[in-house]
Amino acid sequence: MQALSIRELLAGHRALPGDSPRLDAELLLAHALGKPRVYLRAWPEYQLTDTQLVRFRQLLQRRMRGEPIAYVLGIREFWSLDLKLNAFTLIPRAETETLVETALAHFDETAIRALDLGTGSGAIALALASERPAWRVEAVDIVPQCIFAASANADRLGLTNVHGIVGDWCHSLAGNYRLIVSNPPYIDPGDRHLEQGDLRFEPRAALVAAEHGMGAIKQIVPQAAARLEPGGWLMMEHGYDQRRACGDLFSRAGFIDVKCLPDLAGNDRVTIGRRPAEPS
Numbered sequence: 001m002q003a004l005s006i007r008e009l010l011a012g013h014r015a016l017p018g019d020s021p022r023l024d025a026e027l028l029l030a031h032a033l034g035k036p037r038v039y040l041r042a043w044p045e046y047q048l049t050d051t052q053l054v055r056f057r058q059l060l061q062r063r064m065r066g067e068p069i070a071y072v073l074g075i076r077e078f079w080s081l082d083l084k085l086n087a088f089t090l091i092p093r094a095e096t097e098t099l100v101e102t103a104l105a106h107f108d109e110t111a112i113r114a115l116d117l118g119t120g121s122g123a124i125a126l127a128l129a130s131e132r133p134a135w136r137v138e139a140v141d142i143v144p145q146c147i148f149a150a151s152a153n154a155d156r157l158g159l160t161n162v163h164g165i166v167g168d169w170c171h172s173l174a175g176n177y178r179l180i181v182s183n184p185p186y187i188d189p190g191d192r193h194l195e196q197g198d199l200r201f202e203p204r205a206a207l208v209a210a211e212h213g214m215g216a217i218k219q220i221v222p223q224a225a226a227r228l229e230p231g232g233w234l235m236m237e238h239g240y241d242q243r244r245a246c247g248d249l250f251s252r253a254g255f256i257d258v259k260c261l262p263d264l265a266g267n268d269r270v271t272i273g274r275r276p277a278e279p280s
């Protein structure tokens, strides 16, 4: 095999798809070498071994076919936590940090029982658990491989206050929670974006819900209302155009102080509501 240096291999980065081909090429090469990215700058003349070259080319081919860099590397950063992903987990999104910020703004360090419905890689549950070590955070997903990923991420990050549960929304849960958060599937099955970009490679069950994307939210809101302590909060991520439908569901389920918060791009993203406190 022809010997090639880091500099020579990175020179071909323009062939990669997406908005950040140079960065992606560096991430893939660093991954193939098992080194941090800074190594590439320090040793541009280093010539790869045959094994390293084969590994790099395999990663490159997956990316050239359009597979998201997060799946090719098997890792994505969320809330400054490096989360390992598998083929069953959604790639955590920056806009979901709005949900984490909102939850943290409403609750201090005091120990509470919190629940993350549809946890995927564990992104939201792990972010909350890392910021609030005294909380007990339960993380539910219907896909066992997601709970496997979330639990492995919790172990690797040393977050012993997260507990994974395989289940269908609230059906297998007991007791009540002070806080329930969820980023459920909310895309309309007919949405043409499903055939474009990263979405093509993500699990449909994590993305899509019937009834124009509202099916999962319609199930979760009343179930969560029954699982919250009086005064407890439900916080739900949803599509930019689902604000009204979501707010109506919250109000019909008896939630008060219902409001919608925007994400960093200014899109309606998270609806929150409180279960009324019991009359004293």
Ligand SMILES: C[S@@+](CC[C@H](N)C(=O)[O-])C[C@H]1O[C@@H](n2cnc3c(N)ncnc32)[C@H](O)[C@@H]1O
Residues within 6 Å of the ligand: 089, 090, 091, 092, 093, 096, 117, 118, 119, 120, 121, 122, 123, 124, 140, 141, 142, 143, 146, 167, 168, 169, 183, 184, 185, 186, 205, 206, 207, 216
């Ligand atoms: C949009 S993904 C969110 C993943 C993760 N919370 C995040 O923000 O990156 C929705 C998740 O809900 C899970 N899910 C779908 N239907 C479910 C159900 N009936 N009960 C529990 N989880 C479900 C999917 O497997 C998926 O992991």
